[in-house]
Amino acid sequence: MDIAADTTPEQLNATHRALRVAWQAHRPALSQRRDDLVRLRDAFRARIDAMDAAIRADFGHRSEHENRISEAMVTLSAIDDALAHLRAWSRPRRVGTGWRFWPARAQVRPVPLGVVGILSPWNYPVNLALMPLVSAIAAGNHVYLKPSEHTPRTSAWLRELLADVFPADRVAVALGGPAVGEAFAALPFDHLLFTGSTAVGRKVMAAAAPNLTPVTLELGGKAPALVCADYPVEKAAARIATGKWFNAGQTCIGVDYVLIDAARQEAFVAALVGELRARYGALASPRDYTRIINARQYERLDGLVADARARGLAVVEPFGAASPDAEAGLFPPTLVLAPGDDAAVMQEEIFGPILPVLPYGTLDEAIARANVFGRPLALYPFSHDRASVERILSEVPAGGVTVNDTLLHFGVHGLPFGGVGPSGMGMLHGRHGFDTFSKLLPVFHQSRLAASDLLRPPYTGWVDRMIRWLAR
Template sequence: MDILADTPIADLAATRERLRTAWQARKPDYAQRRADLIRLRDAFRAHIPQMDAAIRADFGHRSSHENLLSEAMITLAEIEHALSHLRAWMRPRRAAVGWRFWPARAQIRPEPVGVVGILSPWNYPVNLALVPLVSAIAAGNHVYLKPSEHTPRTSQFLRELLADVFPEDRVAVALGGPELGAAFSALPFDHLLFTGSTAVGRKVMAAAAPNLTPVTLELGGKAPALVCADYPLDQAAARIATGKWFNAGQTCIGVDYVLVDHARRDALVEALLAQLKARYGDMTAPQDYTRIINASQYARLASYLDDARARGVQVVEPFEDGSTREANAAQRLFPPTLVIEPGDDAQVMQHEIFGPILPVLSYRSLDEAIARINRLDRPLALYPFSRDAAQVDKILAQTLAGGVTVNDTLLHFGAHDLPFGGIGPSGIGAIHGRNGFDAFSKLLPVFYQRPWAGSDLLKPPYKGKIDAMIRFLAK
């Protein structure tokens, strides 16, 4: 595949204006939105092999099965969910006015906002581009997408796919690096969605601020798994292993670190090591294990381990004996690694890991574990493991995260009726399903007055019965 040239920065404003002018001239109705989603579904389904090949080429290697689960299945399910509920989502919603305004009535009308800009990341380059696009199209908007420069083949796949599905004045795709991304963020969009790191999210928000562009930021953070003393370790290890090493840990809601009761810490380590052996064998030719996206990310992860060793922290590398380190680095294969009891000052605990390194920490009381979670920024995800409902409720009541899966990992992301989004440094706003539809809509409040209304009487001079009426209403 020949990589297309970057989009000239000078073209961005004109493209956004073309999209906005076309939207203003003919705002998409139900029939058009539905037809657009059906065409996208059918075209995407027909090109899943090309998608898989593009992603695998960009990563150097990624499991096709993980591509099917995280990219194809999630995207197609989001489209089907939107198609099933679109008419209901578009319908005006009744709203009460209260007895003081009787006999008036009110409703909330979901109205499209215009042109939605989408800045999508590299770690799930199709899912995290197309899922918000589906919501924006369902809400009746036009879309300008800027996918990641770190997955150029997948970005080109998206550009070609969307060009086949949509007219150029309904959906456009810009290709380019950080400079183009910065200019893209500064365009006067009607709504801007960014998915990526907290550091870049701050820059996107600052670029959008002069235009007062509404933003949705899907960021990240250090998502903990908290294993309570009553929960079976083997099951916890299996589910944490999926939540950590799927996509080699390059997942915004992936398990970032584990807290386990002190008496069972070593047993959990052994259970995690058993999971790794069962899943990846001896790691000599791991077909089901994803590579790190680029050399810069690989070096960042390696520096975390160097820092941990320099601090005297125990690093468990079950697949690394030194002889394969150079070969692994050449193909960006970073084996799963455990870091035991790192301090808060260790680099691995100072940053979102976004890779296959898993810190394992112990606690002596649930209150201690909760306090440790609360010392860090509020995460995008939280994973409590307990069969005691009271313990789970305590964890949920005393922490706050963007989303939670209890006794498992990752799965709340795939539940279309659950809002997906963070809080504070882990994000602003939420998407998926109706929440995504609403995020890219103006929920327009409309108050309908009747031919006769009591408010006609509420005017000067405020005397007699009018005075008494106002004093009654104000009680």
């Protein structure tokens, strides 16, 4: 896959203008949107092998099966969901007016916004680009996509795919680094979506502010798995291992740290080590273990472990003989036991294969500890006790939750996906994504005869009495 040159500022502006002019001249009808989604689905299916090759080349290596699960399966299911519900989502939604306005009618009518901008990240470079694009197209918009510069081959694959499906004035792709991203965010979009880090999210929001561009931010945070004392250690370890080491931990909703009752910490760590060795063998030639995206991220992760060692924390290496290999991007799974809140691994979202394991004494203590680290994009309570789960859900604010497992709420298109506070704002997926990229237009239909015609000055006599009665 050829890596194209960066998009220039002049090209950014010209492409944005072309998208807007085309949308104003011909707003996509429902039939056009459906045809677009069908063509996208067919073209995507035909290019899955090329997608897999591009992603693996960008990462140095990523598990083919992880690519097919997280990129192909998730994206195709989002397209199928939109096709199945597009007509229903697009219908006006009747709203009651209340008896005071009888016999008038009211409705909410989803209408397209115009030109939507999407800034997508490197960690899931296909699904986090195409899933919001599907929602935006379904809602009747034109789309300008700027994928990550850290996955250049996949970005080129995306541009080729979308150019084969859509006219250039309906969907366009910009390529380039941070300077292009900054200029992209400053374009006068009708809506802008950014997926990435909280720090960059602040910059995107600031760039969009002069145009008063509405923004949806999908960020991150330190997502906890909280294992209650009643939940089996082995099953918790297996499901948390999936939520942590899928994509080598480079997942915005991945498990960032574990809270486990102190009496079972040792057993939990042993179960995790067993899971990792069963999944990845000796880690000598790990076909199913994804690499770290680039040297900068690798060095950052290495620094987190170095800080833990310098503090005298217990560091468990399930593959002790498999030392980190920076050149190959291979960073082995690593556990850090009982770090304090001041440790580097607890100061930032880890976004890699390092897992802090924090013991707690009581559920009160565990909930208080989870709330120290802000409002994460995801929360994973593990308990068969309904009261304990309900308490965690009510006392630990988070963007989304999977109970007794990890990650899976992301794949349920009927559930809204989005953060809260520092983990983001706005909602995506399914109808929620469709609504995000629509203007939900309120429409009031007055009847031929209306009592309001009589409620006008002079406010005397029966008019006065009627108003006082209505406002009682």
